[in-house]
Amino acid sequence: MFLRRLGLGTLIAARLLLAYHPALLHLQDDAQLSSPLTSYKRLLEGIFLFQNGVDPYTGGTFRHSPLLLALFSTAFPLSSTTAPIIWLAFDLLGAVSLAKIYHSRTQARDRNRNFVLVAFYLLNPYQLLPSLARSTASIENALSLLASAFACSGKSSYALLALAFLTHLSMPAVLLTLPISLLILRGPHSSLATPTAFHSWSKLIPLIAEYSIYVGILSITASSIAGGVHWSYKTWGAFLTLPDLTPNPGLWWYFFTEMFDHFRPFFLATFSIHMAIYVVPLSLKFQHDPLFAAYIILGIVGLLKPYPTLADAGLFLTLLGVFPEIYQYLRTPIVTALLHLHSSLLLPLFHKLWLSQGTGNANFFYASTLVFALANGFAILDALQAGLRVGLGTRPDGWELVQI
Amino acid sequence: MGASQGVVRQLMLRLPSCLLALLLSFLAVGQQTNPVDEFFTRTSSTHTNNWAVLVCASRYWFNYRHMANALGMYRTVKRLGIPDSNIILMLADDVACNTRNKFPGSVYANQGRRLDLYGDNIEVDYRGYEVTVENFIRLLTGRVEDSVPRSKRLLTDERSNVFVYMTGHGGNEFLKFQDNEEISAFDIADAFEQMWQKKRYNELFFMIDTCQANTMYSKFYSPNILATGSSMLDENSYSHENDADIGVAVIDKFTHHVLSYLEGINKTSKANFKDFFETYNFETIRSHAGVRSDLFDRKLEDTLLTDFFGGVAQVEVMDIPPNPSVQEPLVKPDQKLAQEGVDDAFPRSIPRQSLSHVNPPGMSGWRLWLGCALMVGLVLVVGVFRG
Numbered sequence: 105m106f107l108r109r110l111g112l113g114t115l116i117a118a119r120l121l122l123a124y125h126p127a128l129l130h131l132q133d134d135a136q137l138s139s140p141l142t143s144y145k146r147l148l149e150g151i152f153l154f155q156n157g158v159d160p161y162t163g164g165t166f167r168h169s170p171l172l173l174a175l176f177s178t179a180f181p182l183s184s185t186t187a188p189i190i191w192l193a194f195d196l197l198g199a200v201s202l203a204k205i206y207h208s209r210t211q212a213r214d215r216n217r218n219f220v221l222v223a224f225y226l227l228n229p230y231q232l233l234p235s236l237a238r239s240t241a242s243i244e245n246a247l248s249l250l251a252s253a254f255a256c257s258g259k260s261s262y263a264l265l266a267l268a269f270l271t272h273l274s275m276p277a278v279l280l281t282l283p284i285s286l287l288i289l290r291g292p293h294s295s296l297a298t299p300t301a302f303h304s305w306s307k308l309i310p311l312i313a314e315y316s317i318y319v320g321i322l323s324i325t326a327s328s329i330a331g332g333v334h335w336s337y338k339t340w341g342a343f344l345t346l347p348d349l350t351p352n353p354g355l356w357w358y359f360f361t362e363m364f365d366h367f368r369p370f371f372l373a374t375f376s377i378h379m380a381i382y383v384v385p386l387s388l389k390f391q392h393d394p395l396f397a398a399y400i401i402l403g404i405v406g407l408l409k410p411y412p413t414l415a416d417a418g419l420f421l422t423l424l425g426v427f428p429e430i431y432q433y434l435r436t437p438i439v440t441a442l443l444h445l446h447s448s449l450l451l452p453l454f455h456k457l458w459l460s461q462g463t464g465n466a467n468f469f470y471a472s473t474l475v476f477a478l479a480n481g482f483a484i485l486d487a488l489q490a491g492l493r494v495g496l497g498t499r500p501d502g503w504e505l506v507q508i
Numbered sequence: 509m510g511a512s513q514g515v516v517r518q519l520m521l522r523l524p525s526c527l528l529a530l531l532l533s534f535l536a537v538g539q540q541t542n543p544v545d546e547f548f549t550r551t552s553s554t555h556t557n558n559w560a561v562l563v564c565a566s567r568y569w570f571n572y573r574h575m576a577n578a579l580g581m582y583r584t585v586k587r588l589g590i591p592d593s594n595i596i597l598m599l600a601d602d603v604a605c606n607t608r609n610k611f612p613g614s615v616y617a618n619q620g621r622r623l624d625l626y627g628d629n630i631e632v633d634y635r636g637y638e639v640t641v642e643n644f645i646r647l648l649t650g651r652v653e654d655s656v657p658r659s660k661r662l663l664t665d666e667r668s669n670v671f672v673y674m675t676g677h678g679g680n681e682f683l684k685f686q687d688n689e690e691i692s693a694f695d696i697a698d699a700f701e702q703m704w705q706k707k708r709y710n711e712l713f714f715m716i717d718t719c720q721a722n723t724m725y726s727k728f729y730s731p732n733i734l735a736t737g738s739s740m741l742d743e744n745s746y747s748h749e750n751d752a753d754i755g756v757a758v759i760d761k762f763t764h765h766v767l768s769y770l771e772g773i774n775k776t777s778k779a780n781f782k783d784f785f786e787t788y789n790f791e792t793i794r795s796h797a798g799v800r801s802d803l804f805d806r807k808l809e810d811t812l813l814t815d816f817f818g819g820v821a822q823v824e825v826m827d828i829p830p831n832p833s834v835q836e837p838l839v840k841p842d843q844k845l846a847q848e849g850v851d852d853a854f855p856r857s858i859p860r861q862s863l864s865h866v867n868p869p870g871m872s873g874w875r876l877w878l879g880c881a882l883m884v885g886l887v888l889v890v891g892v893f894r895g
Contacts, residue, residue: 154876174879261894265887321886329879 108219116196119226123188123236131237136451138239139411140348141167141274141339144187147240151177161335167342168240169272170329171322191235191242198246199225201253206426208256208292209395221425229448230418241415244274248419252398255284256292260311263288268318272326275343276409278319279383283401285311286387286394294429295392296494302391343410344376351459351469353451354412355477358470379408389492396491399423403484407477414448417480424483430490436482443479447472553806553815555669555710559662560585560595563644565676565685567601567636572756573747575603576617577675577717577763579625584770585671589819596647596662598634600676600686610753617759617767619749633660641691648672648699650708666707671715671816675763678718680741681727693727704730711804713816717762719744722798734804734811736785738762739795746794761793773813775820782808 122128131137132144140146150166150173153159160166160173176182180190199222206221225231235242247270254263267284270277285308327333342348349357356375363371382404390397402423406416421444431437450472457464499505562585564571564578582597604615604626615626634643646652647662664670677684681693696714703709714735716724721737728735738745738760747757748764759767769787773779785808788797801808814820 170879171883174876174883178876178880261890265890318886318890322883325879325882325886328882329875331875 105215108215112219112222115223115226116192119195119232120188120192123192124185128236131233134233134237134452135351135455136353136414137234137237138241139352139354139413140350141342141411142234142240142244142413144238144240147172147176148182151182159331161330161338164338164347167338167348169339170326170335171269171272172240172243174329187238191238194243194246195226195231195235198242198249201246201249202422202426204253205249205256205292205395205423208253209294209426211293221422224425225422228418228422230414230421234413234415234418239413239415240273241413244270244277245415245419247273248277248280248402251280251284252287252395255287256395258288258291260288261314264311264315265318268315268322271319272322272339274409275340276379276405279380279401279405280398281312281315282308282383282387283394283398285315286391287398290391290394292395294427296396296427296429296491297497299392299495344372346372346410348411351455351466352411353414353417353473353476354410355408355473356410358466358473361466375408375410379405393491396427399427400484400488400491403480403487407480407484417444417476417483420480420483424487427487427491429494430487433490433493434486435489436486440479440482440486443475443482447476447479451476552810553669553711553812554667555815556667557665558590558594558669558671558816558819559664560590560671561598561647561662561673562595563598563639563672563674563676564600565598565639565674565683565691567686569601569603569606569608570756571601571676572603572615572754573758573760574675574677575599575601576615576625576758577760578673579615579630580617580759580763580767581673582630583625584767585817588770588773588814588817589775590817591819592631593659594819595631596633596660597631598639598644599632600636600639602636608755610755616751616754617764619751619758621751621753631659637686639686641685641689641695644685644691645695645699648708649702650706662708664703664708667710668708669816670703670709670712672712673715673717674724675717675760678716678724679720681723683716683718683724693724696724697727697729700728700733701730704732711806711815715766717745717760721745721762722796722800725800728800728803731803732805733800734781734808734816735800737798738793740798743795762795762797765793765797770813770817775814775818777812777814779813780809781811781813784813 138144146165147168150160150168153163153166154173154177166173180186182190202221202225203218206217231242231245247266251263251266251270254260254266263284267277267280270280286302288311289304289307290302323336326335346356346360349361351357359371359375360368383401386397386400386404387394390400399420403420406412406420409416451469454464454468454472458466458469496505560582562578562581564574566574578597578599582595585595586592603609604613611621613626614621614624616623617625634647647660650662652661662670674683682690684690700709700712700714703712709732711732711734712730714725714728714733715737716735717738718724720739720741720743722740723737725733725735725737739762746761748759748761750756751758765787769784785799788799790796804811812820
């Protein structure tokens, strides 16, 4: 146990020291690790503009929530010494929440497992690199894990409050309301193998109302910070109208660079609806295990959201550690792993080839984002079918499994 | 004797100063004329800006030398100071990017390929099939459609010296454009007359390198035109040298002669046209190059090469005495300006000094703290009442 604690301490200390390395400042510019909505440089720009008497929401650079603006101008001032500590704190929050989720789900105090989960969360390159790049996607990850952890513990108000904070940072998190509320009502215990129906749907309404109240209060707070409601057009509006077409590992930007203005509203609506339509069916299908539903929805949102980063895919992969019961039913884990390896190498390569060297063009990078999407899609579908397969149980010898 | 010698000596000593005084008095009398008029009636050139129209009128790969002629002239004219905005370069074909070009993107005018004329900083204004007789005449006369961009217009004025250079295949009083049409000497003469009527040139220098070139300037009738051609009636103009790797002739003899001569001068040169025309000889050019200067009212020895080939303007700095009837300045110097410096005169959107004390529009420091307090308060309230 002492060794475990020592290992954990060493890991955290090494991680903190690594964050101070000057060469890592280049990561802040990387498009895979931070999107226009999560970039550290834009956060600093917004704070600077505010401190020099300019409303940061009048331009197009600053798209963070006013809550972050307030937090990082006053309580947690950002500098080259404090920022790594702040981001490490959020990472630790996420790691502790992850361990809590696992503990709530399996009810076993497996400290080894906890250590492995925490270490994996801190070391997963999909999450380590955005954190070193000080992308606020790490904060979003930490908050979604925190919301899930509170929901698993039954602390409904904390969970919904965390979710409200998360919604202010990243609007697609509103799609998590239904699974988190179900999780609060149903509990996190693994019942993939023994699916039972959920009957108290009407109890969802007070939870969703409470969540809406929290979001409303936070919106009033944000409006009082920003001195108006124009911040919502720049932050939440960015998810709906896609004003910034900076290349990112997502699927939206390339499509909309060559979109005629006439069709733009239609396709924006289509893409947004596409992201939203999976929530209700998945919640219904996995009503017996809402944590798994939340997991799959997290994956889908990470795949289909307007401005994703690697952190979104990383969250999905890390959370796979919470569901060990589906491992034996995963059919294409090697393909998924290799696709992720492939895309994680191609994405920065083609980005540099296109935008730094000029020897490639946008299609190279777009192809690598397609591979990345394929990797994510494989992971989601594999986990999904494994989750369903668990419910069918082990196949006895001499019997066949047939879909009718 | 001694006294008179002394007087004579005194006079001799004082003579230079007397003469000087006499001279200065003459000059003082002469200074009554308007210095501005003097500027424009001197024997040196009276132009204030230079333009060049360089036309290569033939297409196809085997007319590489005509493109090289025009590009060589373009380079020289640019080197001597005419900016791209004042040069209209018309190339009827693109040999640099021709599939037969062994050195793609480059055009050379000498046998060893020592100098790339195409480079990466040239502006071709009329290219390919845009080089037509109609476009050329419209360019000269200024009768272009509204949609024609500025870079394709000849925006000359009354004080512009225009250099028109044409090269291609020609004959007795005609020049072939694009292998399917011709411009005649009468057309060019009428175009120049229109230019004169519309005050579109101060002086015009016309140079043409084709077969029987001198016939092309025989029909001019407008004043202030100086013309030269590469060969006379019934005489061919010849190409100068081939490059073995390019496979075709790369420059013509007459243009090569002109460009070699111009390589020897720079912007400050005082070389004049008389000396330049005297270098024409049959042994190097292999044809009888001609000059027409009867329409040109200045003497050739007073006309500098840079008056047409270069972008050198004549400048005289004059002292204009202050006119006592001039009003007070329209803008009173602000007292505040004198004290506080330039910042207030040129307000910036983000003022130079740090403005922690100035309230930004709609946002203030207290709002941030209020926001933080509200967030913390919400967390506490939720924790207390619903935890």
